[in-house]
Structure formats: structure tokens, C-alpha cells
Amino acid sequence: MAERVGRFTVKMSKKPSIIGFAASGGKKEKSGPIGDLLDKSFDDDLLGQDSWEQAESALLCNSISLALKKAELKNDQADVIFAGDLLDQSMSSTFGLKQFRIPTVGLFGACSTMALSLSQAALAVDSGWANVAVAATSSHFCSAERQFRFPLEYGGRRTPNSQWTVTGSGATVVGFESRESAPKIDSVCIGRIADLGVTDANNMGAAMAPAAADTIKNFLTDTGTTPDDYDLILTGDLGEIGSRLLQDLLERDGIMLKNNYDDCGLLIFDKDSEVGAGGSGCGCSATVLCAKILPEICKGKLGRVLFVATGALMSPKSAQQGLSIPAVAHAVLITS
């Protein structure tokens, strides 16, 4: 039975494995540093659909189908899907998942969704109430811009500290199996909502850094470990500004992140003026995890990865009302 460690962390009893995983991305993601690692990429941003939102649904379905196939499972062999996205009423997940006819737990964690869904899938499998659980999420540059900023047609100029929403999706299948190389979930740490009063929706990294610091600190305290105990501590999509802020915040508590720290928002795109402070969106940490990190764990290149996806939980309405941006970060310790 899963065991609580300290106040916030839960350690799995049986080490559920990630028995299948897949990442899909768009054209820009394909041309970036992890482009060759994607399972599938699409040159057409619309993926042959009628809207950006439906294109995002197609991206999500593609990743889930691929991940199930790689786990050598049929759709009806999954007991539950945990998924969500950034859009109003999780539109891309809702419309994407209806084709699967699998019991569905809709999640909302904005860009933290990959870690949130993976944590819930791992807990479900470890607890035995699901034999196979899918965890997945997606984002699309065009649906996110229209949702949170301006329709692309406006041609609005972006601020240098804004981040570029990843057109991508990642899916993992959690279960038990004999293949020894499959990455295992060791423990999870569910985050608390943190809000330090940042109101600039173009500076989400700064809004999310305090949540990431809170969760990392909680996890290290609960487990009695230090950053040196991990091969990689990987945040979701803090980007340049948020990553530096996170390091500063943790340093104040005597926690030093060194060379074993990185951020998915800094790994997904080549540095250019268009990208701003880095990648973001649910698909950012999801594609980096599924395309780059999990394969490296399978190959034995990485042993212990603390994956901390971060989410800025603002809505267009809260921004219009001048409210600050609450954020959350969820952590999953994945081991070889």
C-alpha cells in the first residue's frame, strides 16, 4: 500500500512502471533540439481539422494511441485515462478522449498536467484499483494564443519575457510489466496552490517559480534528500526567468540547484527571438518527458529524475479582473 512520507509525499509500494509512452509535436517542435526524438510530428498545424482546438484534440489522440500501441495494449485494456489541458472546459481533452470509450478522470492543472496526471495514474495502479492507467496532456500554440492572449490574426507583438506555447502532446501508460528497462514511479508530491501576487500574464515563469520552490522543498524535506541525490531535477516550463527565480528562491532556504537542474521550457526550442523566455504549455513538459527523458531512463543514461511540472492557473477572466496568477507544481520521482 502506498505510504505517506512526511506531510506531502507519497511513496509507491510496488513501483508501477511506465510501460508505454509517446510524444507528438508540430513543425516548430520538429525543427528544435528534441525534434528527432518525437514519435510523430505534423507539418500541418491544423492536422487536417477544422479548428486549432480540434487539431489539439487530434494531437492528444495520436499520442495516446501510440503510447497504448507501444505498451502492446488495445484501447479497451486501459482502465482509466487521466487527462486535461489549458483550454476553457478542457476542450481538447474532452473532444479528443470521447473516441476512446475509456473511463475518464478530467484534470485541471494547466501546464502541470503531465505531472498531475502521471501522479494520479501511478497512485491508481499502485493502489490496485486500475491495472492500466493512461496519463496524457496537450497544448497547441494557436489555440492557446487565441485563448489567453490574442487571435493570431491580430499579429500582436509579444513581450520578450513571454513564453511560446508548445504545439505538442505526451502520453504515458502506467501498469506493471516484466520489462526491466521500463521507467518506474517511485513517489509523488502533490502541490499546493501558491500565489505571490504576480499579475503579468506574459511572465508566467515568475508566477510559477514559487509553486515549484514549494513543491521541491516539500519533497526534499519529506524524503530527507538533497538535490545531489538526483541525476536530474526537471521543472516544467519556467523558462529563463522562472528558472533563475526558482534557483534564487531555493537558495534562500539553503537548497542549491546545480548542473543537474534543467527546465523543459529551455530544452524544447532553439533559442531565437520568437521564442522569448522559453517554451510553455501542457505539451512542453509532456513532450520533453516522453520524447527525451523517459527514453534516457530506459537506456540507463538517467537513474533518478525528479519531474516537477508547473502550472499557471490564471484564466482570461481572472486576468481581465486584474487578479494575480495562482500557480501549482506537482512532482513525480521517476527512476530506472
Place this chain on the structure above:
Amino acid sequence: MAERVGRFTVKMSKKPSIIGFAASGGKKEKSGPIGDLLDKSFDDDLLGQDSWEQAESALLCNSISLALKKAELKNDQADVIFAGDLLDQSMSSTFGLKQFRIPTVGLFGACSTMALSLSQAALAVDSGWANVAVAATSSHFCSAERQFRFPLEYGGRRTPNSQWTVTGSGATVVGFESRESAPKIDSVCIGRIADLGVTDANNMGAAMAPAAADTIKNFLTDTGTTPDDYDLILTGDLGEIGSRLLQDLLERDGIMLKNNYDDCGLLIFDKDSEVGAGGSGCGCSATVLCAKILPEICKGKLGRVLFVATGALMSPKSAQQGLSIPAVAHAVLITS
């Protein structure tokens, strides 16, 4: 350890209990059939806040605080909160929950959220990874109208088959305790997204009925039971049209819902022209459950209640794109 029963149902091993619960509502809810049963009601629709969305947050916080108090627990004694709402990016939950500083799993299930959150809280406690889990949700007539239909100031005329969003919130605290009268969670059935092509956002009952039929059928099949085995089968907010449609759909499969069937959307308001086909919103099933049903279980008036909250998963954007309304229903069997 929780045990899978059939393809969709999970039976708890230890019968986690609902050790605290509370319901809050607005003025209209106060004057309705369950008005006297509410733990707290507010005459001021804004609850002293600056916006309808923030008023909804206050409603949610009020219910959670009351439920924790009734369970004789402090905030920091809860290990996790499962919550969500109808608004874009779950705005009322996000902004409401940040004050609690408890690990938070954001959910999206639209009006099915009370059953979805209760199912996840029960599974967490039964599995042992949480000792105490909160499940809560809310809706507000004014924030929902502005979100999904028209700002109130337009004074738009409502169709007769539309439903009236409940201004209300319900919260439950799941844990283990010795008080024998506390309602227990026996089993849960997580729903699949169903979409039969209904596109009228003013007829959500019709859109949700197929999902409710699917989940009820799955649960009865998995458990080898019939409607006669329950004191009450209670759907979330199908309203008049959806309830009749559900009965028709189940009848085709030889499942007859009789006098032990009811719908929260028909229980919450007095019948008047304003209300249309009944109540709706996350707060509808949440307030009816927490104000009326759980107390009746405690008093021994009801023994076995199959609570099936239903959610219409459309977004304003999907409606604008002319897409149909996917729906989901989650079931929780609550026993005395």
C-alpha cells in the same frame, strides 16, 4: 485493497466514510425545497466580493471550511483536496482553494464534479495514500450565465428547456472514523465520455442523459444488481427532459427506474417558469447531496444511494464552432 468489479466499477476495501459535509447556497436556493437544510445561505449574490467568480470562490471556501469543522479537523489535517468547477480554467476553485495551503488535485467534470471528486477522495483514502481527503465543488448562476450564455445585463430570454444554474457549493470530507452513523462509500464507477450529437446548449439534460444511462448500466452490470437494490438512484442535474430521456434509454435495455429514482435538478427549486426544466450546475448535485441526502443516510432514512452526477462538457468555444455536447456521468454508491 480496492477491488475491480467487472469492467468499470471499483469496490472499496475498507469503506471510507464521509466524516464531514456541508452545503452553502444563495437566496433562491434558500427559498426552495431544501433551503432550510443548507448549512449556510447568503442573501447577497456577491457575498461581499468584487465579481461573481470571486463570490463563487467564497461559496466554495465556506462549504469546505464548514465541512472540515464538522469533521472536527483543522485545514492542515487534510492531505489533499479534489475540486473543480464549470468556469474557464476552474477559476472559482483555483482562487478559492489557494487560501487552504493543502495539496490540490484540480478536476474537470463540469456538473459531474461532486461525484468525480468524491470518487477520487474515496479511492485515495481507501488506498491509504491520504488519511483525509476533501471533495468539493461549486457553481454560481451569474458566473455561469456570463460564461456559457449571456451576461445578465443583456436580459436575454431563456428557452423553456434550459436549466437554472444553482448558486451553491457542497463539500465532503472523506476519512475513517468510529462514528457509526457516517455515510460510507461502497464503490465507484468512473464514466466514459458519451456524445450522441446534441448541439443545443440550452438542452443539457438531453445531452447528459446518454452518459448517465451508460454509467448506470455499467454499474448495474458490473455489480449484478437491479434498480430495486437501491433505496435511491439520484442523478445530478438532468432536469425534467433529461430524466425522462434517461428512463427511456434504460428501458430499452430492460432497466426500469421507478419511484426510487430522482434527480437533483428536480429537487432543488420550486417549480416556476423562471427555473425552466430544473436546476443545474456543479452546485446542484453538490448541495442536494450535502444538504438533504447525506443527512438522511446518517439518520437511517436511506440505506443505499447510487449518486450519479452528470456533466455536459461543452465550452463556449465548442458551441461557437457548432460542435455537439460530449457528456460524462460518474457514480458513487453511498451506504449507511
